[in-house]
Amino acid sequence: MNMFKTAALGTAFAVLSGTTAIAGCGIAAGNVSIIANDFPAIQAISEAAKACAGDGVTVTANLTKEHQTLNAPGMTGNPAEYSVAVIANSSIVPLLNDGLIRPLDDLIAQYAPDLPNVNKVTVDGKVMAVAFMANAQHLFYRADILEQAGVAVPTTYEEVVAAAEAIRAAGIMETPVALNTGAGWNLAEEFINMYMGTGGELFEAGTANASIENENGVAALNMLKELTAYSNPDFLTFDSNATQALWEAGDTALSVMWGSRGGPILDDEGSDASIVSSTVLAAAPTFGGNAIPATTLWWDGFTIATNISDEDAAASFQAMMAGLATEVVEANQDAAVWLNPAYQATPASAGVVASAQSGARPYPMLPYVGLMHTALGENLAEFLQGSESAEQALADVTAAYTTAATAQGFLQ
Amino acid sequence: MPHRTFFWFILPSALAMLLFIAFPLVSVVIQSLHIEHEQVIITTESCGPFGCTPSTAVDLEATALLKEAAPLGQWNGLGTYLSRNHLATAEVAEAWRSSTGLASFGSKLMNLPFYKALAFTMAYTAVVTPLVILLGLAVALGVNNLPKLTKGPTIFISLLPMIVTPLVGSLILYWMIDADGILGKALQWVFDDPALSLKASPLLTWLTLFTYGVWSGIPFAFVVFYAGLQGVPEETLEAAMIDGASRWERIRYVVVPYMGPLFVFVALIQLMDNFRVLEPIIGFSAQANASSLSTEIYGDLLGDNVQYASAAATSVLTVIGVAILLTPVLVRTWRDFNRKVV
Numbered sequence: 001m002n003m004f005k006t007a008a009l010g011t012a013f014a015v016l017s018g019t020t021a022i023a024g025c026g027i028a029a030g031n032v033s034i035i036a037n038d039f040p041a042i043q044a045i046s047e048a049a050k051a052c053a054g055d056g057v058t059v060t061a062n063l064t065k066e067h068q069t070l071n072a073p074g075m076t077g078n079p080a081e082y083s084v085a086v087i088a089n090s091s092i093v094p095l096l097n098d099g100l101i102r103p104l105d106d107l108i109a110q111y112a113p114d115l116p117n118v119n120k121v122t123v124d125g126k127v128m129a130v131a132f133m134a135n136a137q138h139l140f141y142r143a144d145i146l147e148q149a150g151v152a153v154p155t156t157y158e159e160v161v162a163a164a165e166a167i168r169a170a171g172i173m174e175t176p177v178a179l180n181t182g183a184g185w186n187l188a189e190e191f192i193n194m195y196m197g198t199g200g201e202l203f204e205a206g207t208a209n210a211s212i213e214n215e216n217g218v219a220a221l222n223m224l225k226e227l228t229a230y231s232n233p234d235f236l237t238f239d240s241n242a243t244q245a246l247w248e249a250g251d252t253a254l255s256v257m258w259g260s261r262g263g264p265i266l267d268d269e270g271s272d273a274s275i276v277s278s279t280v281l282a283a284a285p286t287f288g289g290n291a292i293p294a295t296t297l298w299w300d301g302f303t304i305a306t307n308i309s310d311e312d313a314a315a316s317f318q319a320m321m322a323g324l325a326t327e328v329v330e331a332n333q334d335a336a337v338w339l340n341p342a343y344q345a346t347p348a349s350a351g352v353v354a355s356a357q358s359g360a361r362p363y364p365m366l367p368y369v370g371l372m373h374t375a376l377g378e379n380l381a382e383f384l385q386g387s388e389s390a391e392q393a394l395a396d397v398t399a400a401y402t403t404a405a406t407a408q409g410f411l412q
Numbered sequence: 413m414p415h416r417t418f419f420w421f422i423l424p425s426a427l428a429m430l431l432f433i434a435f436p437l438v439s440v441v442i443q444s445l446h447i448e449h450e451q452v453i454i455t456t457e458s459c460g461p462f463g464c465t466p467s468t469a470v471d472l473e474a475t476a477l478l479k480e481a482a483p484l485g486q487w488n489g490l491g492t493y494l495s496r497n498h499l500a501t502a503e504v505a506e507a508w509r510s511s512t513g514l515a516s517f518g519s520k521l522m523n524l525p526f527y528k529a530l531a532f533t534m535a536y537t538a539v540v541t542p543l544v545i546l547l548g549l550a551v552a553l554g555v556n557n558l559p560k561l562t563k564g565p566t567i568f569i570s571l572l573p574m575i576v577t578p579l580v581g582s583l584i585l586y587w588m589i590d591a592d593g594i595l596g597k598a599l600q601w602v603f604d605d606p607a608l609s610l611k612a613s614p615l616l617t618w619l620t621l622f623t624y625g626v627w628s629g630i631p632f633a634f635v636v637f638y639a640g641l642q643g644v645p646e647e648t649l650e651a652a653m654i655d656g657a658s659r660w661e662r663i664r665y666v667v668v669p670y671m672g673p674l675f676v677f678v679a680l681i682q683l684m685d686n687f688r689v690l691e692p693i694i695g696f697s698a699q700a701n702a703s704s705l706s707t708e709i710y711g712d713l714l715g716d717n718v719q720y721a722s723a724a725a726t727s728v729l730t731v732i733g734v735a736i737l738l739t740p741v742l743v744r745t746w747r748d749f750n751r752k753v754v
Binding site: 068069072089090091093094096097099117118119120121122123124125131134182183184185187205206207208232233234236237239249297299339356360361362364365366367368369370371373374377378381385388392396399400403404406407408409410412 | 447448449450451453454455456457458459460461462463465466467468469470472476485486488492495496497523525590591592607609611612614696697698699700701703711712713714715716717718719721722
């Protein structure tokens with residue numbers, strides 16, 4: 001695994017050879033219907049895919065933040081309403097579990113034989129998705145504030161806490177730290193990031209049994225609590241929009257945010273030039289003496305529905321590959337950390353690349369991980385508020401998860 | 413009306429109710445009694461841009477066979493209702509056995525998601541409903557006494573909280589009570605506490621949500637009561653004045669009795685609405701401090717693994733809860749109805 005990762009990632013972000021571009025779309029006929037999240041990178045892809053329309057080919061796109069609640073129902077019917085779903089590591093799971101997406105090996109062999117391995121997402125030996133961009137949460141720091149407080153750039157969370165204390169002690173900021181710790185999905189993601197940094201596994205190998213009630217889980221929770229002690233007391237409401245706003249307002253100096261926020265933060269809108277110029281994106285810190293950055297790596301990719309004709313599937317695949325053409329990536333360098341050889345690393349992608357290169361682990365693509373995520377999101381707030389012990393919080397998570405996983409048929 | 417005419421008259425709406433209310437309810441009940449099929453898990457390897465990891469996947473063919481054998485899923489009886497994420501009978505019994513006193517039992521009970529949600533839901537209903545009725549009546553009486561010229565604009569402004577979509581309304585207020593928002597800053601100044609945050613503690617979050625509930629509920633009560641006020645006969649009011657009744661006595665002994673059925677109506681609607689509170693908790697990002705039966709359902713349906721059985725069970729429990737809440741009001745209405753017939 002590590003050899004592959006080092007080999008793949010060392011080149012993926014810089015000099016990966018081969019091309020995914022196809023000149024023109026070359027589609028004979030068929031209907032393409034895309035369901036996807038709504039952000040700049042996907043807007044660029046769907047615009048390019050739409051350019052394939054005409055002469056027997058229709059291309060429509062539904063870009064919405066609610067894509068996750070729509071894609072499975074929209075792909076269940078036969079024929080499916082959507083022929084393409086753009087998903088991430090977590091949201092591919094419900095589609096995989098219900099067999100709503102088809103293996104892409106034949107389509108790749110026919111239409112994109114040069115597709116690099118780094119773009120292939122395989123499950124059980126079959127390519128189920130084509131990944132096109134990477135994302136991860138990592139450290140954003142303010143170089144000027146750290147300098148003012150006289151501390152070095154932190155590379156571990158222990159150093160982040162120390163730096164936060166120094167900033168507070170120097171009277172620069174009372175609450176310099178922010179993570180996406182809003183109760184629910186965001187808080188669960190923070191815990192998983194921390195927990196993955198300990199090297200721990202969320203589940204016993206090969207089963208759906210939870211395995212977070214251990215010292216790694218407690219260490220991850222305690223580190224989160226230490227960090228939130230330096231956060232604004234509202235931290236249990238923080239989502240990506242909130243932490244970005246705090247950053248752009250100059251209220252925080254050490255934040256852990258999504259890499260995809262790097263572009264908007266480093267642009268010349270919404271913030272002061274002095275803040276933007278001293279903002280640096282770095283790898284996710286490690287903690288507890290472990291070497292693994294405490295974050296999870298995410299990819300976004302596209303999948304093709306099972307319940308559509310082969311003609312539509314071929315048209316959909318070709319249209320999406322046209323959407324991912326080199327020209328699209330070149331024209332939208334700032335929109336994402338593209339998994340494409342034409343992508344030039346920018347300061348906005350430095351944190352994601354550094355995290356991946358220092359060996360951060362991917363978010364687990366397991367059939368039942370969504371249930372764990374939900375259980376974590378609902379049961380960790382009380383610990384961070386101080387009204388419950390770490391052990392009790394983890395026991396609550398395990399109990400809630402086990403009940404849910406049993407009702408979903410993963411545990412007997 | 414002859415029975416036959418009544419039957420044909422009511423048939424279309426009865427059919428619609430059967431189709432759109434009764435059948436979905438039956439299907440929800442059936443769903444809540446089943447859980448998903450056993451998912452056949454295979455151990456495999458998954459690879460992506462970041463390398464390969466040992467992994468598991470659902471064996472689609474084997475699972476499809478199980479699904480075909482029992483399309484509804486596995487029969488679970490009341491299992492979902494009694495499980496830890498709902499009524500948690502086993503956990504409650506255990507908490508009762510191991511508790512040293514009521515306080516420790518209570519804290520153990522509040523650690524269970526259903527009871528935690530129920531506690532907030534009931535508190536919200538109990539606080540918001542009476543306040544909405546009282547303040548709605550007060551606003552209606554106030555507006556009723558305004559001169560004609562100012563009445564129109566006042567009514568419009570009073571209705572605004574109801575016109576604004578709940579989610580948007582709560583989001584706007586959420587931004588205003590932020591430590592950097594106009595209300596948040598004002599509160600910090602009033603209480604001379606720069607660290608004061610309405611979002612940080614459970615108590616303040618609850619108060620904020622109650623306030624929002626009252627704010628958004630008043631217009632409805634106001635509209636109903638204002639309409640009702642127009643029907644209060646002038647003669648009776650004048651007679652009461654001649655008898656020397658004060659303003660307060662006229663309201664207490666003439667206006668309020670006249671509007672009795674309207675109070676019942678508003679109470680019914682408000683009880684039902686408040687028991688299903690959802691939007692403010694989402695809008696105020698208050699999930700850390702408050703959960704309701706509806707947010708539990710919302711959470712079950714939102715994750716990457718959608719939990720239909722669990723959501724269905726909570727829905728049925730919500731319906732039962734609403735039915736219990738409404739019983740006193742309905743019994744009272746029924747009695748009044750019978751009395752009038754006699």
